[in-house]
Amino acid sequence: MTVQISRLLLSFLFIFGAISKLISMPFFDGMVAELILGQNYFNQPQEMILVQWLTRILVALELWVGIALLQNKGFIKVTLPLTLLTLILFTIHLFYESLKTENGFTEGNCGCFGDVLPMNNLESITKNIVGIALAIYVWIKYNNQTFRTWIPSFFVGLVTLFTLSFGVKSYQNVSETESLSTSIQDTIDQDTIAVNFLDSLSVDSASNSTSNKETLIEESQEKIIRQKEIITTIPNIDASVSNQNKPQSTIELLKYYAPDLKSHLQKNDTTLVCLFSMTCSHCQEVYRDISSMKSSPQLPPIYLINYGTSYEQNYFFSQAGSSKDPHFKIEDFTIFKRLLEGKTYPRILCVSNGKILKEWDVDSYQKEQFINHFGIKEINEKEKDGGLQLDLNQGESPW
Numbered sequence: 001m002t003v004q005i006s007r008l009l010l011s012f013l014f015i016f017g018a019i020s021k022l023i024s025m026p027f028f029d030g031m032v033a034e035l036i037l038g039q040n041y042f043n044q045p046q047e048m049i050l051v052q053w054l055t056r057i058l059v060a061l062e063l064w065v066g067i068a069l070l071q072n073k074g075f076i077k078v079t080l081p082l083t084l085l086t087l088i089l090f091t092i093h094l095f096y097e098s099l100k101t102e103n104g105f106t107e108g109n110c111g112c113f114g115d116v117l118p119m120n121n122l123e124s125i126t127k128n129i130v131g132i133a134l135a136i137y138v139w140i141k142y143n144n145q146t147f148r149t150w151i152p153s154f155f156v157g158l159v160t161l162f163t164l165s166f167g168v169k170s171y172q173n174v175s176e177t178e179s180l181s182t183s184i185q186d187t188i189d190q191d192t193i194a195v196n197f198l199d200s201l202s203v204d205s206a207s208n209s210t211s212n213k214e215t216l217i218e219e220s221q222e223k224i225i226r227q228k229e230i231i232t233t234i235p236n237i238d239a240s241v242s243n244q245n246k247p248q249s250t251i252e253l254l255k256y257y258a259p260d261l262k263s264h265l266q267k268n269d270t271t272l273v274c275l276f277s278m279t280c281s282h283c284q285e286v287y288r289d290i291s292s293m294k295s296s297p298q299l300p301p302i303y304l305i306n307y308g309t310s311y312e313q314n315y316f317f318s319q320a321g322s323s324k325d326p327h328f329k330i331e332d333f334t335i336f337k338r339l340l341e342g343k344t345y346p347r348i349l350c351v352s353n354g355k356i357l358k359e360w361d362v363d364s365y366q367k368e369q370f371i372n373h374f375g376i377k378e379i380n381e382k383e384k385d386g387g388l389q390l391d392l393n394q395g396e397s398p399w
Helices: 002-023 025-037 045-068 075-100 121-141 150-167 176-200 210-233 237-242 250-257 260-267 281-291 310-320 333-340 367-374
Strands: 270-277 302-307 327-330 347-352 355-360
Touching: 002 025, 002 045, 002 121, 002 150, 025 045, 025 333, 045 075, 045 150, 075 121, 250 260, 250 333, 250 347, 250 355, 260 270, 260 302, 270 281, 270 333, 281 310, 302 333, 310 327, 327 333
Parallel strands: 270 302, 302 327
Antiparallel strands: 270 347, 347 355
């Protein structure tokens, strides 16, 4: 019985891992691409095709191992050795990657479960060691133990349903671009109908004189033109990825992928633009630091560009600071990496009049130096501004 339970646990790890990566494939593609091609992988579109094939082969292999662990055919000769080999190789890889950077064991997301269930390298290594121990135990104790015919299919279906439940999104989470375009287009359609209706009215109508009618038509037509101009200025993020003439400078990239930032910069001479990952503990720590300085007049206005889901963003704000700060949410990992420009998150930019005066990342940020740079004299360690824990859609800001 214990051997069968161990096999089910091993199978769960592999099937859950494979489907988690499928749900968050762009994130997994980005992690593998950065590992193989480097931090600026997003500038190598041809090589990205090969990376995507590799990631899909890895996911297919992981799913196959998970299902094979529930079968008896070739279990000792093929399935168990492949399971052990996979776990050992990935554990060695995680150790190597962790030793390359400071806090490599406890920072970031290893990607074992995509961004469905973020785990740092230490947690993933622990999970793999447990898996290796289970595999060795099964190998020693295995004696042709089998499952009833209905258990494998039922178990695979149950794990699949459990994993897919992490990817369920609210229908209210429509992007700012889509909702704005839709609402404006609806208004245009209504105004066009109104113009056509006015145009069809009789000139002799007692309730609408010719002059009034012409005035109404002109006003409606001008409104339509203005609204169409707004639509044409909304960036198409999907198209921008393949656009060879896309903006290249840091400020242009930020304005392009986070449209709200443009109007925010126009309101302030100096702005702190913070690029945070919603599952990064160091990003939370930095934002807590900044939140404690908000009572100081020396601190510039803040604008956040957040990578993650709505759920992760809400959790980030509940742990790190107030969601009252203007923010823009990005769920595409490749776009977020492009904005980081090869840097590591958190990335903090001090922008003034369209130029970057100073920037910090995970390696260069020090709270004391940050305070001294702005001459901040007032710190409130308990300040988080409390407040809004609303599920804000991409691009929405409470200002």
